[in-house]
């Protein structure tokens with residue numbers, strides 16, 4: 001599947017606002033890949049596919065995760081907003097025939113991050129957070145950090161996300177905390 005075919009599939013899966021977000025994430029991912037020496041094609045493809053499952057019913061996503069040996073059942077226990085990340089990897093694999101493990105993992109971890117993220121995983125995580133349409137409090141500081149340090153910028157995004165979740169008394173997926181701790185140590 002080439003980039004154009006992936007974009008067409010994704011456009012049919014998503015509402016226009018979400019498709020426009022995807023296009024901006026793809027442009028942000030390309031810039032980050034150039035800046036930090038990653039494979040630009042891989043970064044663009046992962047970005048195009050990252051929110052593929054965003055509008056699937058929660059029950060369908062849970063079933064897909066529970067039926068997949070390479071995904072922990074834990075993904076189904078921390079609220080519906082994180083389901084589309086692991087479920088997206090399952091559907092992209094099964095429905096689009098994508099087999100590249102690194103690309104699938106970048107989709108799995110784009111919402112939560114994890115300890116020991118690969119270059120591609122960090123780029124997709126960060127591109128999703130800083131794309132020009134985002135208006136989170138503090139996002140401008142994260143964009144600034146992303147000009148020079150991928151780890152620092154990911155750490156700031158994780159800190160903001162943990163704060164956001166805790167302030168709303170929402171559960172925090174363990175990998176999000178592990179990602180935060182991992183990068184807190186690395187940027188010292």
Ligand code: DGI
Nearest residue numbers: 051078079081082110111112170171172173176
């Ligand atoms: O899909 P997007 O809107 O582009 O962005 P995303 O994939 O980063 O999803 C953001 C949502 O995920 C937002 O509602 C916050 C939520 N989220 C992020 N990390 C965690 C989380 N929710 C829980 N419960 N735990 C997390 O660690």
Ligand code: FE
Nearest residue numbers: 050051110111
């Ligand atoms: Fe997402």
Ligand code: FE
Nearest residue numbers: 065066068071
């Ligand atoms: Fe499972």
Ligand code: FE
Nearest residue numbers: 025050051128
């Ligand atoms: Fe997204």
